[in-house]
Amino acid sequence: MLKMKVGLLPVREDGARVAAVREALGDGFQLLADANHAYTSSTAIAMGRVLESAGFECFEEPVPPEDRSGYARVRAALDVPISGGEAEYTRYGFRDFINGGCVDIVQPDICVCGGISEVQRIVALATAQNLRTIPHVWGSGIALSAGLHVCSALPLAPHAHRAVPLQNEPVIEFDRTHNPLRDDLLVQPFVLQDGYVNVPTGPGLGVEVNMEVVERYRVA
């Protein structure tokens, strides 16, 4: 499974990148795309059709988070599942986001939306509309640990006899660009092995922070 960035180039050029990735990885590989709200709804629909023709399984943040009617228009026009929510706050924001018909996959960021307990409430709202929740994770090793704990505790949605990653089982984003606050901050960094990352088993979030790294990046 791989997620790629779109939205920095014209749709035609991103379309060529999408086709190249699909050709390189083959038809069986699960692909997702993230636009980081780079489009208007009409441009997002054009890009979404490109992603659909390449068999993508998720189109993240096609339009700005505040453009809920745009989200709904994009979702209604496309078959590829729409995801978003990393810039949304608390159960109240997600209530309106979900009820607005914006997304198929709800993506609360634990460090933004109000914490682990608030994610649980947001998951309850999402399941009431038979929507999937995949917590958004970006940033530090501490955030990644929190995301791993939450993801590992979420039930299959919808409930099924078999877990199918992305289809009913949450997955976690494991960014591969260098980030010292993720890769160096923890005494024991996370390791990706065969597509899986172990959930820490220590007390609390299960990670130990390297205070020398904190001092190195301290700004005040």
Ligand SMILES: [Mg+2]
């Ligand atoms: Mg994103």
